Amino acid sequence: MVKREDVNTTYLGRKFVVPKEVHPPVTITLLQRSVLKEVKNSDRVLDMGTGSGVNAILAASKSSNIIALDVNPFAVRCARKNAKLNGVSSRIKFLESDLFKNVDDKFDLIVFDPPFRWFKPRDVRERATADENFRTMRKFFKQVKKYLAEDGRVLICYGTIGDMNHFKYVLKKGKFTVKVLNKRELIRGKRKLLYYSYKLTLRSAEKPRTELRKILSC
Numbered sequence: 001m002v003k004r005e006d007v008n009t010t011y012l013g014r015k016f017v018v019p020k021e022v023h024p025p026v027t028i029t030l031l032q033r034s035v036l037k038e039v040k041n042s043d044r045v046l047d048m049g050t051g052s053g054v055n056a057i058l059a060a061s062k063s064s065n066i067i068a069l070d071v072n073p074f075a076v077r078c079a080r081k082n083a084k085l086n087g088v089s090s091r092i093k094f095l096e097s098d099l100f101k102n103v104d105d106k107f108d109l110i111v112f113d114p115p116f117r118w119f120k121p122r123d124v125r126e127r128a129t130a131d132e133n134f135r136t137m138r139k140f141f142k143q144v145k146k147y148l149a150e151d152g153r154v155l156i157c158y159g160t161i162g163d164m165n166h167f168k169y170v171l172k173k174g175k176f177t178v179k180v181l182n183k184r185e186l187i188r189g190k191r192k193l194l195y196y197s198y199k200l201t202l203r204s205a206e207k208p209r210t211e212l213r214k215i216l217s218c
Contacts (some may be wrong), residue, residue, distance in 0.1 A: 054080030
């Protein structure tokens with residue numbers, strides 16, 4: 001087993017201190033750059049699975065109305081400290097919550113970097129990357145519409161390191177309008193990996209499905 005250590009890092013111009021019980025910021029910044037571009041000053045933002053607090057802290061560069069959630073209590077404490085370290089603690093409320101369990105509001109923007117491995121996590125830290133039978137992802141998409149404001153958006157990142165067929169299935173089942181915001185290709189050994197950041201919006205019955213078909217065929 002790989003030995004875990006505390007991490008001190010600078011990420012997109014912000015400082016982060018991450019204990020070994022919390023998954024550190026990822027090197028692929030697709031979702032984070034989408035947050036910086038997409039968030040508006042007036043947005044009420046929900047950062048789902050905040051981890052070290054990266055997305056919430058980036059969103060706080062514009063919005064002052066942010067809730068950041070994580071099922072990992074170490075992550076909640078870590079993110080709260082990192083928000084203070086970066087001078088935005090007054091703009092973010094941090095809560096321990098399994099998905100939407102401890103919130104009852106509607107949001108203009110929901111940010112989610114879902115776990116991509118389909119096996120059972122060995123500890124609370126691994127819940128950031130492991131999701132047995134994709135239960136968390138399926139539950140998120142089942143519940144998320146209830147928490148979106150009118151014209152609300154979801155930012156989400158996924159890639160071929162996970163099960164893209166299943167991801168495309170839940171997107172299609174959720175009846176969202178889907179837009180690819182960013183794409184990145186990485187080579188790991190002999191394997192080519194593709195990562196995408198998406199913006200999802202609620203699709204009315206009148207909206208065409210052309211874009212969704214195009215994205216699901218990639």
